Amino acid sequence: DQQVKQNSPSLSVQEGRISILNCDYTNSMFDYFLWYKKYPAEGPTFLISISSIKDKNEDGRFTVFLNKSAKHLSLHIVPSQPGDSAVYFCAASARSNFGNEKLTFGTGTRLTIIP
Amino acid sequence: DSGVTQTPKHLITATGQRVTLRCSPRSGDLSVYWYQQSLDQGLQFLIQYYNGEERAKGNILERFSAQQFPDLHSELNLSSLELGDSALYFCASSVIRAYTEAFFGQGTRLTVV
Numbered sequence: 001d002q003q004v005k006q007n008s009p010s011l012s013v014q015e016g017r018i019s020i021l022n023c024d025y026t027n028s029m030f031d032y033f034l035w036y037k038k039y040p041a042e043g044p045t046f047l048i049s050i051s052s053i054k055d056k057n058e059d060g061r062f063t064v065f066l067n068k069s070a071k072h073l074s075l076h077i078v079p080s081q082p083g084d085s086a087v088y089f090c091a092a093s094a095r096s097n098f099g100n101e102k103l104t105f106g107t108g109t110r111l112t113i114i115p
Numbered sequence: 116d117s118g119v120t121q122t123p124k125h126l127i128t129a130t131g132q133r134v135t136l137r138c139s140p141r142s143g144d145l146s147v148y149w150y151q152q153s154l155d156q157g158l159q160f161l162i163q164y165y166n167g168e169e170r171a172k173g174n175i176l177e178r179f180s181a182q183q184f185p186d187l188h189s190e191l192n193l194s195s196l197e198l199g200d201s202a203l204y205f206c207a208s209s210v211i212r213a214y215t216e217a218f219f220g221q222g223t224r225l226t227v228v
Contacts, residue, residue: 034216043119043121043207043219043220043221044158045117045219046217049216089157089158102148102160102163102171102173103148103158103160104160105150105160107156
């Protein structure tokens with residue numbers, strides 16, 4: 001049962017334009033959401049997160065939007081840069097559920113920025 | 116550098132063998148998580164330890180086991196290896212039980228031949 005879904009395996013965006021990566025979840029217990037970026041041969045690195053009490057969180061070029069009613073979140077990267085080319089994983093956790101803090105990951109979206 | 120150290124980086128072994136993967140968490144982190152990433156798959160949660168005790172289990176096979184030692188480093192033991200166990204194994208650590216984010220090591224690439 002895939003509780004966190006990233007339905008787009010890949011995305012190509014022109015340099016300078018906006019990249020929008022999407023993620024859907026099914027578990028209503030999830031209350032914290034994160035995006036990780038992964039380069040080949042490296043471990044995932046934390047990018048940005050959002051608590052379920054918010055609907056938007058911004059950090060520089062990266063903004064995460066959360067729509068709880070739709071159980072949907074998205075990551076916006078503006079402007080997109082060649083160094084943003086990587087695999088992006090959406091992850092979720094149920095921090096309020098004691099003993100269940102593990103991150104549940106989506107399958108990832110490979111973002112390619114075209115110069 | 117995330118501060119999480121995994122050894123070895125690469126491991127090639129034969130079917131039926133047993134291997135041990137090691138993880139040193141970031142200084143001060145009490146929680147350690149193990150994840151498996153097979154080819155073109157997402158990260159599958161295997162198991163979590165907090166301050167030496169098992170906290171949560173995911174889809175971890177019975178042939179696999181883990182432990183966290185008093186110095187907080189963790190080991191993942193994989194036995195009776197099969198070809199399908201070939202994957203990247205990641206360790207992550209976080210400060211407290213209800214964490215904000217987890218920091219990942221660079222992973223151990225296991226190849227079973």
